[in-house]
Amino acid sequence: MDLMNSLNVDEKVILVAHSFGGLAISKAMELFHDKVHMAIFVTALMPGPTFNFTFLSKGLVRWQAPLLDMKFIFGDGPNNPPTLSIGGPLFLSLNMYDLSPREDVELAGALVRPQRLFSNENIDTxxxxxxxxxxxxxxxxxxxEKGKTLMKEFQLWMIKNNPPNHVEHIQDSDHMVMISRPLDLGDRLLSLAKKFA
Structure with a gap:
């Protein structure tokens, strides 16, 4: 949010988010709506005024990919909800990077870090x-179109419940669109920037 704060009054940005990053740009849109030209959700969570994270999470559970070797860390003790999650090699290769080049899957496995988990209540608040x-x-x-982490059915359900101004479809892309279809995604982003100029 520091970047958004630093913008001059006459400057506007295009925000692009992927996956859980949709929550972050949604907050930026709310706090700095006058500084955001448009927001692009690339297979990202897209909440809305009448479509909060608790509602979104019900769809996530309904269309959830198998967790396979996903690990959970219980930093607040075994009787409390997990505080961190980390994708294992199977989860990464079969659910996130299944259409991406092998070397990118290997790199992702080497760089993977735990992801902080928050309660629905904390996010909604x-x-x-x-x-x-x-x-x-x-x-x-x-x-x-072929994402498994946020399945196509889930993405379409979000769109139906919180309609955006425009929808694009990228064929033959896994969840990591920027890795599996980088040129296609780049072309779309440029085209969208021109279309909504």
Missing amino acids: SLVLTPERYGSVNRIFVVS
Whole structure:
């Protein structure tokens, strides 16, 4: 949010998010709606004013890929919810990078880090979106047709429940669209920037 704070009054940005990054740009849209030209959700979580994270998480559970060798860390003790998760080699190669080049899968495995987990309640409390602010920003959703982490059915369900201004579909892409279809995604982003100029 520091970057958004540092922008001059007459400067506007295009925000692009992937996966759970959709939550972060949604918050930026709410706080800095006058500084955001458009927000592009690339197979990303896309909450809305009447579509909070608790509601989103119900869809996530319904269309969830098998967790395979995903590991959970219980930093607050075994009787409390997990505090961190980390994708194992099977989860990464079969659910996230299944259409990506092998060397990128290997690199991802070497660089993978634990991801902090928050309760639905914590996210809903800190991410309150309004039609006047969040809703005033152009939203574009890019569907990954063959994504398994956020399955196509889940992506379409989000779009139906929180319609964006425009939808793009990328064929033959896994969850990591920027790795499996980088040129296609880059072309789409440039085209969208021109279309919504």
